[in-house]
Amino acid sequence: MDNLPEPTHHASDKEVLHQFGYAQQLLRDMGGFSNFAISFSIISILTGAVTLYGTGLNAGGPVVMGIGWPIVTFFVLFVAASMAELASAIPTSGALYHWASLLGGPNWGWITAWLNLIGLIAAIAGIDYGCAQFMAPLLGMPDIPRSHMIVFGFLLLSHGILNHIGIRSVARLNDFSAVYHMLGVAVVVVALAFFAPRQPISFLFTKTYTTLVNKPYWFAFMSGLLQAQWTYTGFDASAHTIEETKDARVKAPWGVFLSVAVSGVFGYVMLMFITLAIKDLAGAAAASNPIQYICENALGARFGSIVVWTMTIAMWFCGLACVTSTSRMIFAFSRDNGMPFSPIWAKISKKYRTPAAAVWLSVVLTFLLPCLIFGLLAVHKSSLTFTALYPAVTGISTIGLYLSYGIPILLKVRARTRGSWTSRYDGPWNLGNWSATVNTISLIWIAFITVLFVLPPNDLTGYIFAGSLAALLVLFLVSVRGKFRGPLGRTSSDADLARLEAELD
C-alpha cells in the first residue's frame, strides 16, 4: 500500500503517529482499562438494552432476549475483531475515517467520516434524551417534552464541560462507569435472583410474543434485534481515543474487542433475569417503561425506583463517553480539513490538551437534533412525538455507525484481494489467516442489518437516513468532490510535527 508508512512494529506510540504524519497533540494518558472502559460505557448495557427493551419485547417477546441477544453478540464479535485489527494497524484517532482514506482514497474516507458522525450524533441524542426522559420525573418535573429538553440541555452541558476540562478526569469517570455498570447489573440480577418469582428457563427460549400485525413471527423477531444491535454501538470509541492511549496498538484493539465480549456476558445475564421475572407479559410489553414495570411487579415500587435511578446514572455516563468519542472524530476529520470551518474544530485547548472546540460542536449538534425533529413535527402538525420517533433515531444511529464500520473493512478485503494489503501491514493485534473469513462474516452481517432496520416497521428510519444520504451527496458534489484530500494531503515534516508538539508543551 503506497498510502501506508513502512511498518515498524516496535516504534513508540509517538513515533508511529509521526509515521502517519500527525503530531502528538492530545495528552496520551489512558491505560488499557480506561480505553476498554470508554467503549464499555458507550455500549452501556444499562442504556441500550434497557431503553429498547420494550421494542424487543413487543417485536418478538422473551425469545428476542434469550436467543436474539446471543445471535447479535456472535456477529458483533466478528465486526469488533475486524475493527480491532484495523485499529492496531492504523492507530490514529480518525479511526474509521482514516482507515477508509488510506485503504480506498479520500472520497471513501469522507463518506465514512460523515456516516460515523451521523451515527454518533444520533447516538448521543438517543442516549441523553432517553436519560432526560427518565430523569425529569425523578427530579419532580412534569413528564412533558419541554421538561425533557431542559434536562437534555443540562446533561449535554455537563458532558461538554467535563470533556473540555480533560481526558484525565473523563478517563477516571469512565473507569468508574465500567465498574458502576458491572455493579449495577449485579444489583439487579442478585435482587431478582433471590427475591423475585421466576418463570421456567424455557420461557427465555420458547415464549414468543409480538404486537406487530400482518408480519410473520420470524420477521418480527428479527426486527426486535434492533434492541441488541443498538446496544452494541460506539465501541469504535476505543479507536477514537487511540492517540490518548499508551501502548496503543495493543491496548486499544483489546478495548474494542473486549468491550463487546464483556458487554455480551453482562448484558445477557441482566436480560435473562429481568425477562424471567416477568409476571404479566402483555402488561410489560404495553408499559411505557417495561423494565420498571417488571421490577416493580416482582420486587415492589421502591426497588423499581432504585432500578430507574441506576439506569439513569448509567445513561449519563454513556452520554459522557459518547461525547468524548464524537469530539475525537470531529477533531481528526477537521485536522484534515474534512469539515466546514475545519480550522476551528481542529484546535486543541492549550490548557487542557483536549479538542475543546470539537467537544462543544458535538454538544451543539446533538442539542439541535431533537430541536430539528420538534420543529418538523410542529410544521407538519404530525401526531407523532419524539418519544414515538425514538426507535427511528436509534435505527439511524445503528445504521450510520455500522456502515461506517463496514466501509473500511470492505476496503481492506478489497485491498487484500488486489494484493496491496499483505500481512506485513497488520498490527500486533491481528487474526492471521482467519482475518479474511472474519472480515467477510462482518460485512455480511452489516449488510443484513442495514436492510433489516429500514424495512417496516422501521421504514421511518429508512426515509430519514435516505434524506441524510441525499444531503451528503449534494454536499459532496458541490463542495468536496476533487478538493478533499484527507490524510493523503498531509505534508507534515518532522520539523512541523515537533513545532506542533512544542506549542502545546
Add this chain to the structure above:
Amino acid sequence: MAQYGVFIGAAVLLIVTITAIMLAKKASSGTASYREEDHESFLGSKRD
C-alpha cells in the same frame, strides 16, 4: 417443545462463547510476541 427450546438456547450460547474465546486466543498469539519487547500487559503493569 420446552426442552427443545432450552437445547437451542444452550447451543447458541455455547457457540458464542467458543467464538469469543477462539478469536481472543488467535489475537493473543499476535500480541504475545509484540509484548515480549514492549513489556506491558493489557492493564498496564510492567512484566519482568
